[in-house]
Amino acid sequence: MRSERRIRAVAVAAAAISVTLLASGCSASGGTASASGDDIELTVTTFGTFGYDDLYKEYEAANPGVTIKATNIDTGGNARTDAFTKIASGGLADVVAIEEGWLGSIMEVSDSFTDLKDYGIEDRKDDWVDWKYAQGTDADGRVIGYGTDIGPEGICYNGKLLEAAGMPSDREGVAELLGGEDATWQDYFKVGEQYKAATGKAWYDQSSFVWNAMVNQLDEGYYTADGALNVEGNAELQERWGWLADAAAAGLPAGSPRWDWNGGTDFVNGDFATFMCPGWMLGVMKGSIEQGGGDASTGWDFADVFPGGAANWGGAWLTVPTESEHPKEAAALADWLTQPEQQIKQFEAAGTFPSTVKAQDQLAADATPNELFNDAPVGAILASRAKGVVAQFKGPDDSVIQENVFQVAADQMDSGEANGDQAWSNAMDLLKELIKE
Structure with a gap:
């Protein structure tokens, strides 16, 4: 499935036609475990407005020994350039966010990413709206993404x-x-x-x-x-x-x-x-x-x-590149970040509408007012707007x-x-x- 020629071509094209990439400071994938083998650093690359900052702190507090080093790139287009450059040359983070608009190009090199069925994602299949889970599945049936939001x-x-x-x-x-x-x-x-x-x-x-x-x-x-x-x-x-x-x-x-x-x-x-x-x-x-x-x-x-x-319009997935030195731990982090409870918190922080059914139902029922938007119940409105959406x-x-x-x-x-x-x-x-x- 993977074509090195295609990887190089996409990386070169993305670099040539994208606006200048914001210096992102992404580190090489994987942290270095301590001498005891207990402490690890997990690197994460997202883009735009994900609302994950407080969730990272919560995860670190609940998982002593895990440190999250996060990089957020300004736009999805620049994140695409960053991802394909690193697929070609190495240096992807342990967890990489993929945007809907360039998921198709990622699927052409999907064997650069871990099959998350190895870490139990099939047990959560019914958590997501069906088309979101299906979009994260490649032509060989490998599931490479935990669904985050939909648009x-x-x-x-x-x-x-x-x-x-x-x-x-x-x-x-x-x-x-x-x-x-x-x-x-x-x-x-x-x-x-x-x-x-x-x-x-x-x-x-x-x-x-x-x-x-x-x-x-x-x-x-x-x-x-x-x-x-x-x-x-x-x-x-x-x-x-x-x-x-x-x-x-x-x-x-x-x-x-x-x-x-x-x-x-x-x-x-x-x-x-x-x-x-x-x-x-x-x-x-x-x-x-x-x-x-x-x-x-x-x-x-x-x-x-x-x-x-x-x-x-939009939506993303969290992936675990095969080059990660800590795929099990990276998958655990991505799994936790996309649980319904965390998707609710992500929505509250950034307005990203959940792709999990339970979180959508909760937002529809709560109808919490958003002060900036004249107390509009934005979660309930988005739940209404999500009806009939087909990927x-x-x-x-x-x-x-x-x-x-x-x-x-x-x-x-x-x-x-x-x-x-x-x-x-x-x-x-x-x-x-x-x-x-």
Whole structure:
């Protein structure tokens, strides 16, 4: 299954097309046991906002002799580059987080990772929603990942801004405004045009996140279910690109820089009124709002509605590379971090919605208010948004196509550098340049 040529090619391509990798300081995998053989260091590499810091301390306290050395890389794209560079050259951590968008490429080198059935993961199979467990299983039936979160999506919106535009600002009213259970992208963009006309301001931050949400709703995205590239000549993709192009031409995106949002000030200053929100993005948004000097009074809220219906964006798995010197201990840590009890704590710390059924049910029942989002019961809303979510097959270069093909073209539309047809043509040129079948 493993192809050294493929590993080198993916590592080189990822390094060439990714933004400069944040210096992560990852150590070589495995710690060094003490002379007594009792003390070990376990290294862990995650990315983005995982909410694990307090859990690491809790695990260390409950397991004397175990020290966790954690590295968190800024984005999933940079984590992909880091992982494939180290698969090719060595130096993976004992536990490595894998993101949904590049799981397909990991599956092509899945024998670089431990079969977790050797450590009893099959006994927990029913803990997860079935498609999450299945996604972590390779073509040979080896299970290489403990599921962490999934990414059901709702709409984050700024109630103060909608109220100023003469629109409903309560959660139920906003859901109805956008079409309720039958919400469509046409509804979303139509309301955006009304908001733009009333305020002169943008409706959402930038187009690539909207595009990603649209693609994730399709039965098949950039790849067919049997692994064939599925972009050129794809009528469903082209139709949605047309919707997005019309919205960009109408001035609905603010053109905010992704993952920075001008130091978070775009969230605070009212530069846009709505935002695509999978569960994990709530934690990202919280950090950005606070960085920009905002708080609960800034006006953000979370509605149980999403254009086009149920969608999943993101989610991750914890893997144990075969090069780990402590696979048993690493698997035990990954197992513990993904237990329902820990997934609840992870959600409370970072907004990441659990992939385990028990944790989902608890969040739905508790309906705990989130102060930053106007006391919205975000866990219960995400549980509602998770209904009907079906995992989309992600091919080996899925994240590359999203980040280095369509993200680039979407930015061109937002800036006015290209219209929809030109941007699509540019995307096809990039696709041919970067993706070799």
